[in-house]
Amino acid sequence: MNNFDVVVVGAGNAALCAAIAAKEKGAQVLVLERGPKEKRGGNSFFTDGAIRVAYHNLDNIRKLIPEITDEEAENIVMPQYGFTEFYEDLMRVTEGKSDPVLADQLISKSYETISWMADLGIKFQLNENQSFEQDGKLQFWGGLPLKTENKGVGLIQTLFDKAVEMGIDVWYDSRAIDLVTDNDQITGVIIEQKEKLITVNASSVILACGSFEANKKMRSENLGAEWEKAIVRGTEFNTGDGITMALAVGAQKYGEWSGCHSIGTDYNAPKAGDFNKPGDIYKKSSFPLGLLINNNGNRFVDEGADFRNYTYAKYGREVLKQPGNKAFQVFDSQVRPMLRKEYNLEEATYYKADSLEELAELMSVDKDQFIKTITEYNSAVQEGNFNPTVKDGKGTVGITPPKTNWALRLDQAPYYAYPVTCGITFAFGGLHVDKEGEVLNKEGEPIPGLFAAGEMVGGIFYQNYPGGSGLMSGAVFGKLAGTAAAQLAEEKIKVL
Numbered sequence: 473m474n475n476f477d478v479v480v481v482g483a484g485n486a487a488l489c490a491a492i493a494a495k496e497k498g499a500q501v502l503v504l505e506r507g508p509k510e511k512r513g514g515n516s517f518f519t520d521g522a523i524r525v526a527y528h529n530l531d532n533i534r535k536l537i538p539e540i541t542d543e544e545a546e547n548i549v550m551p552q553y554g555f556t557e558f559y560e561d562l563m564r565v566t567e568g569k570s571d572p573v574l575a576d577q578l579i580s581k582s583y584e585t586i587s588w589m590a591d592l593g594i595k596f597q598l599n600e601n602q603s604f605e606q607d608g609k610l611q612f613w614g615g616l617p618l619k620t621e622n623k624g625v626g627l628i629q630t631l632f633d634k635a636v637e638m639g640i641d642v643w644y645d646s647r648a649i650d651l652v653t654d655n656d657q658i659t660g661v662i663i664e665q666k667e668k669l670i671t672v673n674a675s676s677v678i679l680a681c682g683s684f685e686a687n688k689k690m691r692s693e694n695l696g697a698e699w700e701k702a703i704v705r706g707t708e709f710n711t712g713d714g715i716t717m718a719l720a721v722g723a724q725k726y727g728e729w730s731g732c733h734s735i736g737t738d739y740n741a742p743k744a745g746d747f748n749k750p751g752d753i754y755k756k757s758s759f760p761l762g763l764l765i766n767n768n769g770n771r772f773v774d775e776g777a778d779f780r781n782y783t784y785a786k787y788g789r790e791v792l793k794q795p796g797n798k799a800f801q802v803f804d805s806q807v808r809p810m811l812r813k814e815y816n817l818e819e820a821t822y823y824k825a826d827s828l829e830e831l832a833e834l835m836s837v838d839k840d841q842f843i844k845t846i847t848e849y850n851s852a853v854q855e856g857n858f859n860p861t862v863k864d865g866k867g868t869v870g871i872t873p874p875k876t877n878w879a880l881r882l883d884q885a886p887y888y889a890y891p892v893t894c895g896i897t898f899a900f901g902g903l904h905v906d907k908e909g910e911v912l913n914k915e916g917e918p919i920p921g922l923f924a925a926g927e928m929v930g931g932i933f934y935q936n937y938p939g940g941s942g943l944m945s946g947a948v949f950g951k952l953a954g955t956a957a958a959q960l961a962e963e964k965i966k967v968l
């Protein structure tokens with residue numbers, strides 16, 4: 473009874489793309505979700521749905537969003553973001569470390585994969601966070617003009633609707649705990665359902681069950697002791713089970729096991745993602761417009777080093793290193809109206825005061841040092857044209873760390889301080905897969921019948937990551953793994 477061609481472990485974006493692709497090739501597919509139905513969908517459910525794709529022009533984007541009218545199109549400027557731009561961004565933020573084979577596959581398959589997603593019924597819309605108005609036109613920048621309608625919630629709902637419509641079985645409260653092998657071939661998976669253990673037989677198993685970000689022990693062993701304290705931004709269920717199971721059957725570790733994606737998150741956010749409050753509401757991404765100051769009253773990063781897209785993923789870990797794993801994003805009233813929407817949510821924690829002294833008292837930071845830091849910063853700010861839509865070069869001179877762009881004097885009351893800590897998104901270390909998503913063993917040979925996709929694929933992201941690449945990577949490698957796993961199942965049936 474428990475026989476399937478393909479078993480997919482996990483029910484996030486990568487898993488569901490894999491399951492649908494396998495089903496399209498005619499396989500009998502089972503999806504296993506560790507959580508109950510109301511907590512399905514993994515980190516993908518929590519996303520803003522921003523998704524990075526290589527495209528040539530606005531026509532490519534309009535194919536994905538047919539609702540854009542000719543009149544609207546005339547007022548949109550959509551610079552090309554092709555293979556080269558995406559590849560260069562990925563290599564730049566990973567300092568050249570991204571595996572070229574996997575990077576090539578991710579980027580070259582990105583447009584065809586997103587078109588396939590659109591055909592499945594996933595709705596996309598313009599990501600206006602990545603645009604600004606210039607000469608009456610909406611000017612996009614940064615290669616991230618797309619997001620899914622209704623964020624990750626919409627994405628997951630549509631993928632589940634499609635999976636169910638296609639007749640894919642989904643088992644909830646079903647935690648995969650072990651792989652079954654026969655002569656080094658994968659033949660199934662063992663599942664824990666409440667108190668019961670069940671074996672499901674399958675020709676192929678696709679692991680798409682996230683990384684180890686929600687596992688305190690694996691975090692502190694691999695990322696460093698301080699990571700025990702990090703907030704988990706997404707699902708509580710990504711505790712590294714898939715990676716552990718794969719390593720137990722000889723899979724090769726790959727990628728930056730000491731690195732992860734993390735960001736500045738509201739200090740009072742829940743310790744793990746709350747499925748009743750999805751939509752990435754606790755992030756705090758407007759730090760390039762202000763200053764980041766720790767409990768000792770000191771700055772510790774160049775807030776204006778680059779656009780938020782290229783620094784937000786590494787500044788989270790810098791916050792974790794600060795005393796009390798805490799820092800404050802400090803703004804004055806001239807930039808407060810420019811802050812992103814999340815600063816206006818009722819969930820946002822902040823202090824407001826008419827003087828910097830009063831603000832420091834509310835923040836309980838070292839007041840003298842706080843005032844000194846801001847005074848020195850204000851004196852170091854150079855004249856120039858402030859323009860948040862480009863790297864304006866309006867910086868500081870003579871202070872460490874500098875603020876390279878968007879440096880305005882912080883001198884207009886009232887003042888605001890948003891306490892932040894570090895929220896981990898996912899770990900960069902994972903398994904080694906080939907370009908079809910097959911998991912490789914320590915000798916670099918495929919483990920027959922074992923595939924992986926999504927967060928648990930190592931070797932693509934190191935140190936940092938271009939925003940929106942997580943969903944695209946899950947979709948590309950999920951689809952590839954699903955297709956290859958179904959093919960393998962068919963070949964096995966022919967042999968029998």
Ligand SMILES: Cc1cc2nc3c(=O)[nH]c(=O)nc-3n(C[C@H](O)[C@H](O)[C@H](O)COP(=O)(O)OP(=O)(O)OC[C@H]3O[C@@H](n4cnc5c(N)ncnc54)[C@H](O)[C@@H]3O)c2cc1C
Nearest residue numbers: 482483484486506514515516648681706926927940942943
């Ligand atoms: C708050 C937040 C915002 C984000 N915003 C974006 C964004 O806008 N754009 C972007 O590209 N990326 C974003 N990311 C990153 C993105 O979520 C991930 O890169 C991507 O969704 C990972 O997809 P996945 O399918 O690999 O994993 P997930 O979506 O996490 O799915 C993993 C699945 O495995 C299940 N599971 C775990 N263990 C087991 C087990 N043992 N047995 C069975 N099931 C198991 C989980 O319950 C879950 O269903 C964001 C992440 C967070 C947390």
